[in-house]
Amino acid sequence: MAVQPTIASAPVVAGQDFHQDTTVKMFLLGAVGYFAIVGIIALIIAAKFVWPGFLGTISYFTYGRMRPLHVNGMLFGWLLAADMGLAYYIVPRLCGVKLWSEKLGVATSILWNIIIVSAIFSLLGGYQKGLEYADLPTPVAILVVIAWVMFGVNIFATIATRKYQQMYVSTWYLMGTILWTAFVYLTGNFATLLPGVTGVNQANLTWMYTHNAVGLIFTPAGLAVSYYFIPRASNTPLFSHKLSMIGFWSLAFVYVWTGAHHMIHGPISQWLQTISIVFSVMLLIPVWAVVYNFIATLKGQWHQLSDNISLKFLMSGTVFYLLTCFQGPMHSLRSVSAIVSKTDWIPGHAHMAVLGTFSFMAMAGVYYVVPRIFKTTLHSEALANWSFWLFLIGGLGMFTSLWLGGFWQGWQWNNPAIPFIDTVVALKAVWMVRFLSGIIIFSGIVLFMFNILSTAIGAGQRQTIAQPATAKA
Amino acid sequence: MNDATYVSVYFSYFLFFLLACGAIFFFVRSLKDGYLGSDSEEPKYRMLHDDEGDLPTHPRRMS
Numbered sequence: 001m002a003v004q005p006t007i008a009s010a011p012v013v014a015g016q017d018f019h020q021d022t023t024v025k026m027f028l029l030g031a032v033g034y035f036a037i038v039g040i041i042a043l044i045i046a047a048k049f050v051w052p053g054f055l056g057t058i059s060y061f062t063y064g065r066m067r068p069l070h071v072n073g074m075l076f077g078w079l080l081a082a083d084m085g086l087a088y089y090i091v092p093r094l095c096g097v098k099l100w101s102e103k104l105g106v107a108t109s110i111l112w113n114i115i116i117v118s119a120i121f122s123l124l125g126g127y128q129k130g131l132e133y134a135d136l137p138t139p140v141a142i143l144v145v146i147a148w149v150m151f152g153v154n155i156f157a158t159i160a161t162r163k164y165q166q167m168y169v170s171t172w173y174l175m176g177t178i179l180w181t182a183f184v185y186l187t188g189n190f191a192t193l194l195p196g197v198t199g200v201n202q203a204n205l206t207w208m209y210t211h212n213a214v215g216l217i218f219t220p221a222g223l224a225v226s227y228y229f230i231p232r233a234s235n236t237p238l239f240s241h242k243l244s245m246i247g248f249w250s251l252a253f254v255y256v257w258t259g260a261h262h263m264i265h266g267p268i269s270q271w272l273q274t275i276s277i278v279f280s281v282m283l284l285i286p287v288w289a290v291v292y293n294f295i296a297t298l299k300g301q302w303h304q305l306s307d308n309i310s311l312k313f314l315m316s317g318t319v320f321y322l323l324t325c326f327q328g329p330m331h332s333l334r335s336v337s338a339i340v341s342k343t344d345w346i347p348g349h350a351h352m353a354v355l356g357t358f359s360f361m362a363m364a365g366v367y368y369v370v371p372r373i374f375k376t377t378l379h380s381e382a383l384a385n386w387s388f389w390l391f392l393i394g395g396l397g398m399f400t401s402l403w404l405g406g407f408w409q410g411w412q413w414n415n416p417a418i419p420f421i422d423t424v425v426a427l428k429a430v431w432m433v434r435f436l437s438g439i440i441i442f443s444g445i446v447l448f449m450f451n452i453l454s455t456a457i458g459a460g461q462r463q464t465i466a467q468p469a470t471a472k473a
Numbered sequence: 474m475n476d477a478t479y480v481s482v483y484f485s486y487f488l489f490f491l492l493a494c495g496a497i498f499f500f501v502r503s504l505k506d507g508y509l510g511s512d513s514e515e516p517k518y519r520m521l522h523d524d525e526g527d528l529p530t531h532p533r534r535m536s
Binding site for chain 1: 477479482485492496499500503506507508509512513514515516517518519520521523
């Protein structure tokens, strides 16, 4: 297939050999592969909501095994692996030096793949801890800690040898990701298992981990990616670096306290609930700092979205980020939580954060990076556009059906005259919409994977072009 | 004993204290390193010039 280079996929030859990028390639291609595999699991789960007997007699495909595999596979197999791969790409370039150790990076990638394969087999086999987002058996969780230390050492050592004193905001966010992940992951996977940590205390720690897995792992990683690729993909300077730093430090201060808002009206202290609500509302400060910065950066450049696949994903992700971070503070309020807590609203919210926001940002990075590290052009711009629209349409179908269904579910649960089983039957139509939306999203995943793998595999067969003259704003 | 003096609450007070200390430390450090001064916008221009070179300027992009 003849491919014309465009702004989104133009290979840049000059200076590229400075970076080896083997680690980036291994992480990104692995992540894309796992995205597709776990997407199948997601479809099976969505089908089970509509047809509860579907594959119900096969133990490996029961809901109790499929759901942890879907959650952990998407979080660690796809999204975190993609963010790590992009971090290995971004940090050396922002620091003006090579990655501290390519060998250590490759070893980290190999270990990460061992972890994901171990997780697949153990979760399918029913070996899990039964804690939200922390289902992985302890030996596998220990391997995650080791891999994270290897990743952290490599990134921090690269930053320590940087050419420039002042660091760009993406570097700050990635440093935050590494440090926050360390204590968040240890809390959720190990502190919850300590003697005496049971009942409400364990639930409180689990929600601290679960919420901060999104807020202090995927949020800073996703924002680091966006802060790097929005200016690079649009060839436009960031609106304000000062504002980005205010956003970073306010996120660092605010986010950690918000997890308990999942236990509003639960058996925890009122002061803890109130603190979680106050800090959840305060989240609007860093969120607005980020969103305003991204939107202001594209002032006068919105026309680039028409033919720039990375920007399409990035700016759609930004809109979803605004929506999901408006949702979060609102449903942490006691009056709203009384309706939506534990309903389908919550998975709708979680999917908009992890898929709509941070996966969109990661896919934008992958679409930008893969042609460059393989020194080629993207296999197909048309397929990339198709994948974007499938993700967008499927995602909107899933998010809105779950929000509306969740509200409806909550109103029914608040009416003691309605038997619980009737509220389950009533939602079947909502779950059908989710299943159909899932098929659309999965089609997007397949096109994304095919396009990226074809770009990598066919790299040697396509022509590379010299870098055109550049202009700066 | 009430909610504000319950024993486990003091742990939260301690965490708040640590965070406040960290915030003050990094605020002062940021001031010293120029993140909030006249040079604060320098990194956003430099990142467009990293060793990858630049993307071709879009024909419709305003310069």
